Amino acid sequence: xxxxxxxxxxxxxxxxxxxxxxxxxxxxxxxxxxxxxxxxxxxxxxxxxxxxxxxxxxxxxxxxxxxxxxxxxxxxxxxxxxxxxxxxxxxxxxxxxxxxxxxxxxxxxxxxxxxxxxxxxxxxxxxxxxxxxxxxxxxxxxxxxxxxxxxxxxxxxxxxxxxxxxxxxxxxxxxxxxxxxxxxxxxxxxxxxxxxxxxxxxxxxxxxxxxxxxxxxxxxxxxxxxxxxxxxxxxxxxxxxxxxxxxxxxxxxxxxxxxxxxxxxxxxxxxxxxxxxxxxxxxxxxxxxxxxxxxxxxxxxxxxxxxxxxxxxxxxxxxxxxxxxxxxxxxxxx
Ligand SMILES: Cc1cc2nc3c(=O)[nH]c(=O)nc-3n(C[C@H](O)[C@H](O)[C@H](O)COP(=O)(O)OP(=O)(O)OC[C@H]3O[C@@H](n4cnc5c(N)ncnc54)[C@H](O)[C@@H]3O)c2cc1C
Numbered sequence: 001x002x003x004x005x006x007x008x009x010x011x012x013x014x015x016x017x018x019x020x021x022x023x024x025x026x027x028x029x030x031x032x033x034x035x036x037x038x039x040x041x042x043x044x045x046x047x048x049x050x051x052x053x054x055x056x057x058x059x060x061x062x063x064x065x066x067x068x069x070x071x072x073x074x075x076x077x078x079x080x081x082x083x084x085x086x087x088x089x090x091x092x093x094x095x096x097x098x099x100x101x102x103x104x105x106x107x108x109x110x111x112x113x114x115x116x117x118x119x120x121x122x123x124x125x126x127x128x129x130x131x132x133x134x135x136x137x138x139x140x141x142x143x144x145x146x147x148x149x150x151x152x153x154x155x156x157x158x159x160x161x162x163x164x165x166x167x168x169x170x171x172x173x174x175x176x177x178x179x180x181x182x183x184x185x186x187x188x189x190x191x192x193x194x195x196x197x198x199x200x201x202x203x204x205x206x207x208x209x210x211x212x213x214x215x216x217x218x219x220x221x222x223x224x225x226x227x228x229x230x231x232x233x234x235x236x237x238x239x240x241x242x243x244x245x246x247x248x249x250x251x252x253x254x255x256x257x258x259x260x261x262x263x264x265x266x267x268x269x270x271x272x273x274x275x276x277x278x279x280x281x282x283x284x285x286x287x288x289x290x291x292x293x294x295x296x297x298x299x300x301x302x303x304x305x306x307x308x309x310x311x312x313x314x315x316x317x318x319x320x321x322x323x324x325x326x327x328x329x330x331x332x333x334x
Contacts, residue, residue: 004047005049007051009054009055015050016211017181019209026047027044027050028111030052030053031075031107031109033112035049052072058215059074060074061074063084068084068089069216069217070216072114073111074110077105077106079093080093080096091245092172094227095164099113111213114165117162118204118268119238131198132157132202134200140304146309151266151267152304160264161194162265164242166190167227167242167243167270168227168244169190170262172246175190175216176213177215177217180208180211192206193205194206196269224250226324227243228321229241238265241263241314242265243261243264246258255284256283256285259277260277266314285322289322290320290322294319295315298311
């Protein structure tokens with residue numbers, strides 16, 4: 001690991017003041033479960049690291065009648081184990097509880113989860129050509145790509161978005177609060193937060209290098225919601241495909257409206273499956289309708305040579321997430 005100077009500010013404003021407008025030399029550190037691995041692999045080589053761990057204000061979870069606000073420094077364990085969050089937003093808490101093992105959940109934070117870098121093995125290998133590290137081609141497109149994107153049209157880099165919290169948060173209509181230089185604050189819908197990177201100055205999100213996520217706010221609209229992950233094995237690893245859904249009504253035979261179906265691990269950003277949402281809109285959810293939504297969700301998929309198998313997994317994940325949110329029997333556990 002390259003040597004770096006370490007800063008431990010006490011307020012978000014002090015943290016932002018330590019950031020730089022250009023990427024690369026200064027990195028924010030939260031739980032370190034991603035950044036430190038990147039540093040050890042010489043993929044990230046900051047000369048300055050700004051820790052957020054001295055900022056108590058980032059660790060709060062506030063439940064109000066119409067919205068819930070989770071500080072960016074709240075750990076994955078705090079989210080997974082929070083009784084009110086579990087009752088209101090199972091799409092979020094079940095995903096948080098499935099991440100890694102206890103060590104990762106106790107260290108990893110919400111902000112770090114949303115800003116984590118992709119898992120492409122070419123990106124994480126300092127010796128492989130990679131567009132995101134300044135190379136002239138994406139090695140995954142003609143290389144080993146079984147865990148990469150299946151929605152690849154118009155993407156020169158075929159990473160799969162890794163965050164399984166992003167999907168539920170997008171389905172629930174959440175926004176991130178951002179702090180920038182000169183105390184500049186802005187709010188961005190999480191549906192617009194993510195970005196498909198193509199070069200070394202890009203990240204998988206739209207934050208500027210000198211901006212910080214301070215919190216995420218989820219409106220409390222009483223939506224039915226759930227997430228379902230397809231995993232290769234029950235181990236401390238990312239899922240292969242994940243789906244989160246949210247809708248009004250839709251339980252006890254009522255029609256579902258405002259349906260949002262969001263996928264991860266299938267495209268460079270979390271993907272809103274609009275055709276799948278339309279297939280369910282204003283209908284009562286049952287096995288047949290949920291199956292049809294799963295099929296609609298894979299419209300437009302263009303898998304790579306080794307990951308066509310993911311298409312079927314998306315169909316299954318969408319169907320099961322919908323059935324979970326609608327309170328229908330878990331036929332797969334019978
Ligand atoms: C074995 C294992 C399994 C995992 N499984 C899953 C999974 O199933 N689903 C999933 O979603 N994730 C999974 N993860 C990833 C895990 O969720 C992230 O590593 C963790 O959430 C990152 O949080 P952190 O606080 O440790 O971030 P750090 O490593 O400290 O930071 C990660 C990145 O985010 C930036 N950052 C951190 N906080 C902020 C902020 N407030 N504002 C702006 N930028 C910020 C940092 O600069 C850095 O670039 C897994 C990780 C491991 C190791």
